Amino acid sequence: MSGVLVMGAGSVGCYLGGLLAMAGVPVHFVGRPRVLAALREHGLRLTDQDGLDRRIPPQQLQLHEAPPAGLRPDLALLCVKSGATSEAATALGLALPAGTLLVSMQNGLGNATAAQAAAPGLDCRPGMVPYNVAELAPGHYHRGTGGALAVQGTPSDAALAALQTAFGRVAMGLELHADLRPVQWGKLLLNLNNPINALSGLPLRAELLERGYRRCLAALQQEALDLLETAHWPVAQLTPLKPRALLTMLRLPTPVFRVAAARMLRIDEAARSSMADDLAAGRVTEIDALCGEVVRLAESQQRRAPLNARMLSLVQAWPQRRRTYSPAELLRALGLS
Numbered sequence: 001m002s003g004v005l006v007m008g009a010g011s012v013g014c015y016l017g018g019l020l021a022m023a024g025v026p027v028h029f030v031g032r033p034r035v036l037a038a039l040r041e042h043g044l045r046l047t048d049q050d051g052l053d054r055r056i057p058p059q060q061l062q063l064h065e066a067p068p069a070g071l072r073p074d075l076a077l078l079c080v081k082s083g084a085t086s087e088a089a090t091a092l093g094l095a096l097p098a099g100t101l102l103v104s105m106q107n108g109l110g111n112a113t114a115a116q117a118a119a120p121g122l123d124c125r126p127g128m129v130p131y132n133v134a135e136l137a138p139g140h141y142h143r144g145t146g147g148a149l150a151v152q153g154t155p156s157d158a159a160l161a162a163l164q165t166a167f168g169r170v171a172m173g174l175e176l177h178a179d180l181r182p183v184q185w186g187k188l189l190l191n192l193n194n195p196i197n198a199l200s201g202l203p204l205r206a207e208l209l210e211r212g213y214r215r216c217l218a219a220l221q222q223e224a225l226d227l228l229e230t231a232h233w234p235v236a237q238l239t240p241l242k243p244r245a246l247l248t249m250l251r252l253p254t255p256v257f258r259v260a261a262a263r264m265l266r267i268d269e270a271a272r273s274s275m276a277d278d279l280a281a282g283r284v285t286e287i288d289a290l291c292g293e294v295v296r297l298a299e300s301q302q303r304r305a306p307l308n309a310r311m312l313s314l315v316q317a318w319p320q321r322r323r324t325y326s327p328a329e330l331l332r333a334l335g336l337s
Helices: 011-022 033-042 082-095 111-118 158-168 181-191 193-200 204-208 211-230 243-250 254-260 274-281 287-300 306-316 327-333
Strands: 004-007 027-030 044-048 053-056 062-064 075-078 101-104 123-128 133-137 140-143 149-152 174-177
Touching (some): 004 082, 011 158, 011 274, 075 082, 075 158, 133 274, 158 174, 181 193, 181 211, 193 287, 193 327, 204 211, 243 254
Parallel strands (some): 027 062, 044 140, 149 174
Antiparallel strands (some): 123 149, 133 140
């Protein structure tokens, strides 16, 4: 590949861009001043649960506060938070040649559509990042869970085929799907744990070992699955268990869950949700792209999604509370106790 532009050098953007740089691809990072300052001082360090530990020195990083004019990358990766999608896509539409491929590697389902509306001259595609990436220190990004990337497209898309090859050089899988929506819904179901993790104040693995939190997750997922089944929308299986079977496992007593979910619990101690980082830093979260998406799905059927609506409210009310929820407290707050 002759080059990739990463729009949104946060946890996911830095990790994906760093992998591509390790694979020998010229990468341009566009990010906020705080992140860029850390990268200029410390460089970029990538680690993961499988033992990866690589550093890219500051002088080898191409850093920008806005998309540079005249750049002609093979493609761009859109990695900003969902609320910044339209603004970021508009900037890319002004800076990049018409027809440039723009891949949304964001949570939620509507970002590629929003990006296409904001930048009609670009070729916007949805993508999916299955794993958790946490910022452990300035310039240090850590992947704490596993899985393969996914993008909507086919091997006949030359830029996507080249991206697939580049990620393959650093042992990162990238799967191409003719229709990514089932995969996106499968990921969203799993991401319904993000607000639970954020409100718990615990690392991901420790949170999942608390049955009360798992009951909250199972309830949120079941509400979404019921709506998806009514709408006849397929959901991809992204774990060893089908989505309905996962609900049963989540509700098991913890000693049994610990054994039954051994593969699911292959999460290192450093892993946490990005929503937890956002709450801690006082930033706007992506809760509307997660629980809000379930609420909108219910509204499209003239129905309600009270549990996801309540979780949406709890996260939005965090600045007034700023105190974590115990499993029992969260169950009560959702009306599940």
